[in-house]
Amino acid sequence: xxxxxxxxxxxxxxxxxxxxxxxxxxxxxxxxxxxxxxxxxxxxxxxxxxxxxxxxxxxxxxxxxxxxxxxxxxxxxxxxxxxxxxxxxxxxxxxxxxxxxxxxxxxxxxxxxxxxxxxxxxxxxxxxxxxxxxxxxxxxxxxxxxxxxxxxxxxxxxxxxxxxxxxxxxxxxxxxxxxxxxxxxxxxxxxxxxxxxxxxxxxxxxxxxxxxxxxxxxxxxxxxxxxxxxxxxxxxxxxxxxxxxxxxxxxxxxxxxxxxxxxxxxxxxxxxxxxxxxxxxxxxxxxxxxxxxxxxxxxxxxxxxxxxxxxxxxxxxxxxxxxxxxxxxxxxxxxxxxxxxxxxx
Amino acid sequence: xxxxxxxxxxxxxxxxxxxxxxxxxxxxxxxxxxxxxxxxxxxxxxxxxxxxxxxxxxxxxxxxxxxxxxxxxxxxxxxxxxxxxxxxxxxxxxxxxxxxxxxxxxxxxxxxxxxxxxxxxxxxxxxxxxxxxxxxxxxxxxxxxxxxxxxxxxxxxxxxxxxxxxxxxxxxxxxxxxxxxxxxxxxxxxxxxxxxxxxxxxxxxxxxxxxxxxxxxxxxxxxxxxxxxxxxxxxxxxxxxxxxxxxxxxxxxxxxxxxxxxxxxxxxxxxxxxxxxxxxxxxxxxxxxxxxxxxxxxxxxxxxxxxxxxxxxxxxxxxxxxxxxxxxxxxxxxxxxxxxxxxxxxxxxxxxxxxxxxxxxxxxxxxxxxxxxxxxxxxxxxxxxxxxxxxxxxxx
Numbered sequence: 001x002x003x004x005x006x007x008x009x010x011x012x013x014x015x016x017x018x019x020x021x022x023x024x025x026x027x028x029x030x031x032x033x034x035x036x037x038x039x040x041x042x043x044x045x046x047x048x049x050x051x052x053x054x055x056x057x058x059x060x061x062x063x064x065x066x067x068x069x070x071x072x073x074x075x076x077x078x079x080x081x082x083x084x085x086x087x088x089x090x091x092x093x094x095x096x097x098x099x100x101x102x103x104x105x106x107x108x109x110x111x112x113x114x115x116x117x118x119x120x121x122x123x124x125x126x127x128x129x130x131x132x133x134x135x136x137x138x139x140x141x142x143x144x145x146x147x148x149x150x151x152x153x154x155x156x157x158x159x160x161x162x163x164x165x166x167x168x169x170x171x172x173x174x175x176x177x178x179x180x181x182x183x184x185x186x187x188x189x190x191x192x193x194x195x196x197x198x199x200x201x202x203x204x205x206x207x208x209x210x211x212x213x214x215x216x217x218x219x220x221x222x223x224x225x226x227x228x229x230x231x232x233x234x235x236x237x238x239x240x241x242x243x244x245x246x247x248x249x250x251x252x253x254x255x256x257x258x259x260x261x262x263x264x265x266x267x268x269x270x271x272x273x274x275x276x277x278x279x280x281x282x283x284x285x286x287x288x289x290x291x292x293x294x295x296x297x298x299x300x301x302x303x304x305x306x307x308x309x310x311x312x313x314x315x316x317x318x319x320x321x322x323x324x325x326x327x328x329x330x331x332x333x334x335x336x337x338x339x340x341x342x343x344x345x
Numbered sequence: 346x347x348x349x350x351x352x353x354x355x356x357x358x359x360x361x362x363x364x365x366x367x368x369x370x371x372x373x374x375x376x377x378x379x380x381x382x383x384x385x386x387x388x389x390x391x392x393x394x395x396x397x398x399x400x401x402x403x404x405x406x407x408x409x410x411x412x413x414x415x416x417x418x419x420x421x422x423x424x425x426x427x428x429x430x431x432x433x434x435x436x437x438x439x440x441x442x443x444x445x446x447x448x449x450x451x452x453x454x455x456x457x458x459x460x461x462x463x464x465x466x467x468x469x470x471x472x473x474x475x476x477x478x479x480x481x482x483x484x485x486x487x488x489x490x491x492x493x494x495x496x497x498x499x500x501x502x503x504x505x506x507x508x509x510x511x512x513x514x515x516x517x518x519x520x521x522x523x524x525x526x527x528x529x530x531x532x533x534x535x536x537x538x539x540x541x542x543x544x545x546x547x548x549x550x551x552x553x554x555x556x557x558x559x560x561x562x563x564x565x566x567x568x569x570x571x572x573x574x575x576x577x578x579x580x581x582x583x584x585x586x587x588x589x590x591x592x593x594x595x596x597x598x599x600x601x602x603x604x605x606x607x608x609x610x611x612x613x614x615x616x617x618x619x620x621x622x623x624x625x626x627x628x629x630x631x632x633x634x635x636x637x638x639x640x641x642x643x644x645x646x647x648x649x650x651x652x653x654x655x656x657x658x659x660x661x662x663x664x665x666x667x668x669x670x671x672x673x674x675x676x677x678x679x680x681x682x683x684x685x686x687x688x689x690x691x692x693x694x695x696x697x698x699x700x701x702x703x704x705x706x707x708x709x710x711x712x713x714x715x716x717x718x719x720x721x722x723x724x725x726x727x728x729x730x731x732x733x734x735x736x737x738x739x740x741x
Binding site: 005008095098099100102103105106107110166170172173175176202204209220222223224225226227228232233236237240325326327328 | 410411513584585587595669672673674737738740
């Protein structure tokens with residue numbers, strides 16, 4: 001970021017990105033359809049499983065593949081766990097941006113570690129999961145996984161309460177977050193924002209509700225919305241969303257049916273979807289994560305394009321930061337919640 | 346126990362007697378006595394600094410459920426030694442564009458006041474290195490020298506982060522110096538002296554046989570102590586007032602261009618300054634070397650003093666582990682709009698307490714004088730930041 005300051009006030013700000021560019025889209029176009037799945041892990045490396053899902057969803061839309069019910073449940077469970085750990089990590093990160101010396105961050109990571117342990121038990125990797133496949137998931141849940149996930153979900157509201165007791169009433173935190181960089185619903189929509197930032201600005205738009213992808217229509221959950229759209233709302237929306245995720249998880253862990261975890265008709269290696277194009281999108285923890293794919297009928301994508309929420313949410317950064325203090329820039333950047341792996345791809 | 350109480354002084358006297366019997370001249374002995382005292386005080390505080398640098402990391406780690414340093418020596422206690430060796434052997438970088446003389450002098454200028462102010466603290470019964478009538482005045486006058494050092498460091502580094510950090514430091518330290526001094530004056534006013542020993546002596550004895558007469562137990566004293574504590578946090582640049590080196594936006598503030606032993610000197614001076622101001626806090630409000638309960642008076646007074654200093658330092662680490670950093674405009678608003686009026690209120694309250702006879706009526710009066718401004722200022726201050734809980738909409 002190039003920041004021009006007048007005293008401590010920001011008068012000009014220019015984000016400079018591209019330092020983490022890894023040529024994700026072009027590499028995916030040169031490889032088989034399946035080979036792109038592990039690359040999607042590395043987009044938003046905090047939440048690999050939602051990235052997997054968005055890509056497989058796009059491919060399934062392209063090829064018209066059905067997903068077995070059990071696989072859909074597993075996808076929802078892993079996606080909501082991903083959302084939980086992303087939001088928890090967000091709470092820690094934004095406090096670290098405010099200079100809270102890592103206490104909140106360490107508490108958050110203690111909880112995140114438990115979720116990562118679940119991911120490791122399921123997929124073999126804590127962060128680079130590479131778990132979802134076209135028409136389902138790579139493997140079934142290991143025995144006892146649902147029980148340990150249930151225990152985690154049971155204990156999670158207590159942790160959120162603990163975090164809130166530490167954070168949400170703190171005067172310094174309120175003074176640092178409230179009234180900082182408010183965003184109107186119109187501006188948020190015009191900026192193309194999505195995810196918690198958009199909802200913090202008061203727009204009721206959650207792709208889980210809008211698209212009803214997966215089996216989300218079966219679950220009862222609420223979508224929180226803010227009224228002011230400042231950093232404090234962005235912070236609180238994530239806390240509330242985490243609580244809703246817990247509700248979804250409670251329902252999903254009870255209701256998960258037996259059955260195959262991958263569509264037996266789906267071919268993974270040498271997969272050739274029919275020629276055409278498709279856009280698959282999900283409500284990722286950071287916003288609308290979409291994959292736009294064009295197939296020419298061959299064994300590799302003709303065009304592979306990612307719509308990364310981090311990048312598009314970042315485009316309003318300068319507007320949000322102008323006129324604020326330099327210390328606020330860190331908090332605003334933190335409240336947007338970006339992952340550079342996804343910004344630069 | 347009586348022996349232990351006098352141990353540091355007796356040890357010095359015995360040593361000097363031995364030297365005297367060996368034929369060392371009288372004048373020489375006086376100088377040696379002073380050198381011994383200075384050496385002991387500096388040695389003790391350097392030891393405390395070493396201990397604190399490792400304990401701070403360990404306490405922080407425990408708060409954050411980590412282990413902290415535990416490799417060097419038993420429980421990681423030799424960590425300061427390892428740190429010292431690392432610092433000494435590191436390359437001493439001086440930026441090409443820096444003002445080299447000022448850049449070199451800044452850590453020295455930082456260190457001198459930090460050590461000088463140690464001279465006037467009463468470490469125990471009859472244990473004051475320099476018995477100064479205007480000790481409190483000396484403490485704050487000399488202590489203000491650190492501000493010059495920080496600005497020297499920031500300016501001489503010729504680095505944007507350094508200058509920004511130094512500007513913040515100056516703004517912060519000047520703003521917080523005023524409530525700090527005024528709240529210190531309340532204690533001096535009640536004790537009727539600027540001498541630290543007299544202030545400590547005024548806090549001796551126990552009410553109802555167990556309640557110590559420490560100033561912190563009175564309404565004005567409690568307020569002044571809190572104000573002084575906040576001011577002390579800001580003066581020693583500690584979290585949540587660590588803006589000058591706010592690492593999320595300013596790299597390391599005025600310390601950005603310092604490395605090697607110059608950095609270590611800064612670090613050391615900051616910690617010793619912190620201990621000094623904790624010592625002043627203990628002297629002014631926590632009864633100095635006085636024991637907290639009558640039957641504990643058998644424990645040597647200097648143990649009480651250093652115990653209390655360590656406790657106050659511990660609370661500072663605790664605060665650091667808990668709170669996020671303030672923003673610079675909030676910081677200044679807090680100093681000028683809340684701390685300063687409150688310190689005047691404490692000042693007034695102390696006067697009321699004194700003239701109302703220091704009895705139950707005085708208690709009530711001084712409580713009112715402190716309480717009303719607190720409520721008024723507190724409410725007006727917090728409402729500006731709209732602390733009210735917000736509500737959120739939910740759509741099904």
